[in-house]
Amino acid sequence: MFDIKTVEIELGGKTLKLETGRVARQADGAVLATLGETVVLCAVTAAKSVKPGQDFFPLTVHYQEKFSAAGRIPGGFFKRERGATEKETLTSRLIDRPIRPLFPEGFYNEVLVIAQVLSYDGENEPDIVAMIAASAALTISGVPFMGPIGAARVSYQDGEYILNPSQEQIKAGQLDLVVAGTPNAVMMVESEAKELSEDVMLGAVMFAHEASKKVCGAIISLAEKAAKDPWELATSDAKTAAKDKLKKLIGTDVEAAYKLTNKSERSAALNAAREKAKEAFTDADPQEQMAASKAVKSLEADIVRGAILKEGRRIDGRDTKTVRPIEAIVGFLPRTHGSSLFTRGETQAIVTTTLGTKDAEQMIDGLEGLSYSRFMLHYNFPPYSVGEVGRFGAPGRREVGHGKLAWRALNPMLPSAEEFPYTIRVLSDITESNGSSSMATVCGGSLAMMDAGVPLARPVAGIAMGLILEGKDFAVISDILGDEDHLGDMDFKVAGTSNGVTALQMDIKVAGITEEIMKVALAQANEGRAHILGEMAKALDHTRTELSAHAPRIETMQVPKDKIREIIGTGGKVIREIVATTGAKVDIDDEGLIKISSSDLSQIEAARQWIHGIVAEPEVGTIYTGKVANIVDFGAFVTFMPGKDGLVHVSEIKNERVENVRDVLTEGQEVKVKLLEVDQRGKVRLSMRLVDQETGAELEDTRPAREPREGGDRGPRGDRGDRGPRRDGRGPRRDGGDRGPRREGGDRDRGPRGEGRGDRGPRREREGGNDEGPAPEFAPAFLNRDDND
Known part of the structure; x- marks a missing residue:
C-alpha cells in the first residue's frame, strides 16, 4: 500500500531519519524527519500555473508547533493552537531565508511550505529538524529548487564546538548558532554569542557548514529514491531584449540618479526614469511589459554594482568602509x-x-x-x-x-x-x-x-x-x-x-x-x-548610577525557606496585608528570594521591616517598638514583632506602683519594650520601665534590690498542735490543732487575733519597702502566661 523510502545518518551523536511515501502523499513533496524523538512533518505544494500579471515569487512558509507533540494542552480559553507565536514566526523566517534564493529567476508559481512539529522530546530542537524536512520535501517535489540545503546548530564551550547541542549545553555555553547551506557555500547564519572573537565565530560557521554538507548528502540520497519528475521551465529572451532597449533609453538617467546622495532626490529621479521606460512599452503586450519592468531593476543593479566594483564609489558617494555620520x-x-x-x-x-x-x-x-x-x-x-x-x-x-x-x-x-x-x-x-x-x-x-x-x-x-x-x-x-x-x-x-x-x-x-x-x-x-x-x-559612555525618578525601586532580601509559609500566611492573608498596608509590591519565590518594589522608598522600607519582623528571632536585651494587643489585670500583652507577643507584667510598666493597668495603657497604644526573657516554653517577658518611651533609649534599673528579712531563717515549724476553735465560729480547724503563739525566730508574735480584724491601720514598715513602695522583683509563675492559657 505504501511505497516508503527512508535514509538515515548520524548527526551530532543522534540518528537523523528522513522518510517519505507514508504520510501526506497528495502533496507535491512530503517528508517525515526524525531526530531522537523529535518528529517534524513538512509538506510542499506548488501552483501549476502563474496568476495573470504576477511578477514576483509568492513563497509562503508556515512552521507550527502542536502542543500534543509534548503531551500538553494549550492554555487560554479556546484550548487549541491559534495564531503563530513569536517562536513559530521566527522559525518560519529561518526556513524561508535560505531556500528563497534557490528558486530560479522568473519562477512565479505560488509555493506553500508547511512544517508541523508532531513529537518533541525536549532535547532536540525542532527548528533544525523542520529546516531539513523542508529542504528534503522541496528537493523531491519536482518544483524547480536549486537545493538541497542542510542545516546544523552549534554551541561553543571550553574551547570546543558542540554539534547538535542540548538545551542545557546551549545555556551553559557561549554560543547558539544556526547555519544553513548548500554543499558548496553558506546560505544563512543566525546566532547569539557571549562576546566571542571573529575567528571563533568564523570557525563555528565553518564547523556547522561541514555538518550541513552531510545532511545535504542524505537528502540527495532520498531524492535518488523518491524524487518526482522536475518541472519544465519556460525560457524567454524578452528580458534581455528589453534590457538592451532600456539601457539606450534611460541608462544615462539612471546613472545620474544614483549619483545623487540625497535619498528623496534620488528616488524622484529614479521614478522619473521608470515612468519614461513605462511609456516606451505602453503598446507592448502584458508579458513584454512585465519583462521591461524586470529589466529596469536589472539595469539599476548593473549600474550600482559596477560603480562599486570598478570605481569603489557608492550611491551616496562613500567608499566601501566609511560609516555614515x-x-x-x-x-x-x-x-x-x-x-x-x-x-x-x-x-x-x-x-x-x-x-x-x-x-x-x-x-x-x-x-x-x-x-x-x-x-x-x-x-x-x-x-x-x-x-x-x-x-x-x-x-x-x-x-x-x-x-x-x-x-x-x-x-x-x-x-x-x-x-x-x-x-x-x-x-x-x-x-x-x-x-x-x-x-x-x-x-x-x-x-x-x-x-x-x-x-x-x-x-x-x-x-x-x-x-x-x-x-x-x-x-x-x-x-x-x-x-x-x-x-x-x-x-x-x-x-x-x-x-x-x-x-x-x-x-x-x-x-x-x-x-x-x-x-x-x-x-x-x-x-x-x-x-x-x-x-x-x-x-553616554557609562550606565547611570541613579534610576529615573519615575522608575520603580526594587529591593531584594533572602529569607530561610522554612519562613516562606509565615510570610505568605494562610491563603495569602499575611502577604496581602503587607501589600495593602505598606503599598509596596511583594514577590517571593520558592527559594526564599523576596523582591519588594515601589516608587516610594518609605513603602519599601515599611514592607522590609515587616517581613524582617516575621522572620527574625527575638533577642534578649533588644529594645522593640510594639503595640498593646490585650490588657489583663496583671499586665498587658504587647505585639513587639509581627506574630510575636510578650507580657509586660504590671510590675514592669513603671517604676512606681500601678494599681490599674488600664489607667496607664490602652489597647492599640504604641510602646517601647525591652525583652527580658524567653523561657523554655517560648513565653516572652517584656519591660516598659527600662526603656525611655519617648526616645527608645535603654534606662538603668534604679529599683533597689530586695534585702533578706530580719531574723534570718525561721527553721522548720515542727508540730503546731491543736490550735483551738476558729474565732469566727466556723468550727474546728481541719488540722485539729490550736496554733497558739507563733514560734520564736521573728518579731511577728501578734497573739490571738480578736473577733473580726477591723481597721488595721497603716501597715508596719518593712525592710526594703513601704506601703507605696515598688512591687517585688519576682512574679508568681501563673502570671507569666498568655491570656488564653
Whole structure:
C-alpha cells in the first residue's frame, strides 16, 4: 500500500531519519524527519500555473508547533493552537531565508511550505529538524529548487564546538548558532554569542557548514529514491531584449540618479526614469511589459554594482568602509525611564527602556511548558519611515525578526536578575529608514538601557555589511543603504562590544559565499563597530548610577525557606496585608528570594521591616517598638514583632506602683519594650520601665534590690498542735490543732487575733519597702502566661 523510502545518518551523536511515501502523499513533496524523538512533518505544494500579471515569487512558509507533540494542552480559553507565536514566526523566517534564493529567476508559481512539529522530546530542537524536512520535501517535489540545503546548530564551550547541542549545553555555553547551506557555500547564519572573537565565530560557521554538507548528502540520497519528475521551465529572451532597449533609453538617467546622495532626490529621479521606460512599452503586450519592468531593476543593479566594483564609489558617494555620520542623544523623552534618539545617516530610531517588577515578565506558553522572560525588545516599522502609505497595525514577520535580532545582540550583556531584579522592556520605533534599522535599534537600545540605569556589562553596537559579487571579484561594503541591500548579494549584520561579537545574522541572495568573503566581512565589520561605539560614547559612555525618578525601586532580601509559609500566611492573608498596608509590591519565590518594589522608598522600607519582623528571632536585651494587643489585670500583652507577643507584667510598666493597668495603657497604644526573657516554653517577658518611651533609649534599673528579712531563717515549724476553735465560729480547724503563739525566730508574735480584724491601720514598715513602695522583683509563675492559657 505504501511505497516508503527512508535514509538515515548520524548527526551530532543522534540518528537523523528522513522518510517519505507514508504520510501526506497528495502533496507535491512530503517528508517525515526524525531526530531522537523529535518528529517534524513538512509538506510542499506548488501552483501549476502563474496568476495573470504576477511578477514576483509568492513563497509562503508556515512552521507550527502542536502542543500534543509534548503531551500538553494549550492554555487560554479556546484550548487549541491559534495564531503563530513569536517562536513559530521566527522559525518560519529561518526556513524561508535560505531556500528563497534557490528558486530560479522568473519562477512565479505560488509555493506553500508547511512544517508541523508532531513529537518533541525536549532535547532536540525542532527548528533544525523542520529546516531539513523542508529542504528534503522541496528537493523531491519536482518544483524547480536549486537545493538541497542542510542545516546544523552549534554551541561553543571550553574551547570546543558542540554539534547538535542540548538545551542545557546551549545555556551553559557561549554560543547558539544556526547555519544553513548548500554543499558548496553558506546560505544563512543566525546566532547569539557571549562576546566571542571573529575567528571563533568564523570557525563555528565553518564547523556547522561541514555538518550541513552531510545532511545535504542524505537528502540527495532520498531524492535518488523518491524524487518526482522536475518541472519544465519556460525560457524567454524578452528580458534581455528589453534590457538592451532600456539601457539606450534611460541608462544615462539612471546613472545620474544614483549619483545623487540625497535619498528623496534620488528616488524622484529614479521614478522619473521608470515612468519614461513605462511609456516606451505602453503598446507592448502584458508579458513584454512585465519583462521591461524586470529589466529596469536589472539595469539599476548593473549600474550600482559596477560603480562599486570598478570605481569603489557608492550611491551616496562613500567608499566601501566609511560609516555614515552618527548623532546619538540620551534622555530624549522626559517621562520614560530611559530613552535615546539614534541617527545614522538617513536611518533613525527612537528607543525607550521601561523598568518593571516581576509581575510584568512575559509568560511564554510553548512546547517546553510555561516559561517567563524578564527582557523584551519590540521593534516597530511604520510606513512613514520610508515615506510610504501602507498597513499600520500589528507587527509583521519582518518586525518580529528584526526585533529578535536586536534582542540577541543585547541579551548577553544584561545583568543577572540577582544584580538587577527588574523586568526590562526596550521599544524601538523606527522614524526613518535607509539601511539597517535593526542595527540602529541595537545601538539605540544599548544607550536607552544605560540611560535607564541598567548596568550593562559593556555598550553594544551593530553594523550591516553588504556584498557585491561578480564571478571571482567581490567588494564588501560597510553600513549599507537600503538600495545597496536590494541590489547587492548579501545582508550581513554583526553586533557586539569592544570585546567581541554578541550576534551574527547573514542572508545571501546568491548561491552562497565562501570562507574568504566571510573573513573579510567580519574584519571590516569589527572596524565599523569600533567606530560606532566611539560615537555612542560621546552621548553616554557609562550606565547611570541613579534610576529615573519615575522608575520603580526594587529591593531584594533572602529569607530561610522554612519562613516562606509565615510570610505568605494562610491563603495569602499575611502577604496581602503587607501589600495593602505598606503599598509596596511583594514577590517571593520558592527559594526564599523576596523582591519588594515601589516608587516610594518609605513603602519599601515599611514592607522590609515587616517581613524582617516575621522572620527574625527575638533577642534578649533588644529594645522593640510594639503595640498593646490585650490588657489583663496583671499586665498587658504587647505585639513587639509581627506574630510575636510578650507580657509586660504590671510590675514592669513603671517604676512606681500601678494599681490599674488600664489607667496607664490602652489597647492599640504604641510602646517601647525591652525583652527580658524567653523561657523554655517560648513565653516572652517584656519591660516598659527600662526603656525611655519617648526616645527608645535603654534606662538603668534604679529599683533597689530586695534585702533578706530580719531574723534570718525561721527553721522548720515542727508540730503546731491543736490550735483551738476558729474565732469566727466556723468550727474546728481541719488540722485539729490550736496554733497558739507563733514560734520564736521573728518579731511577728501578734497573739490571738480578736473577733473580726477591723481597721488595721497603716501597715508596719518593712525592710526594703513601704506601703507605696515598688512591687517585688519576682512574679508568681501563673502570671507569666498568655491570656488564653
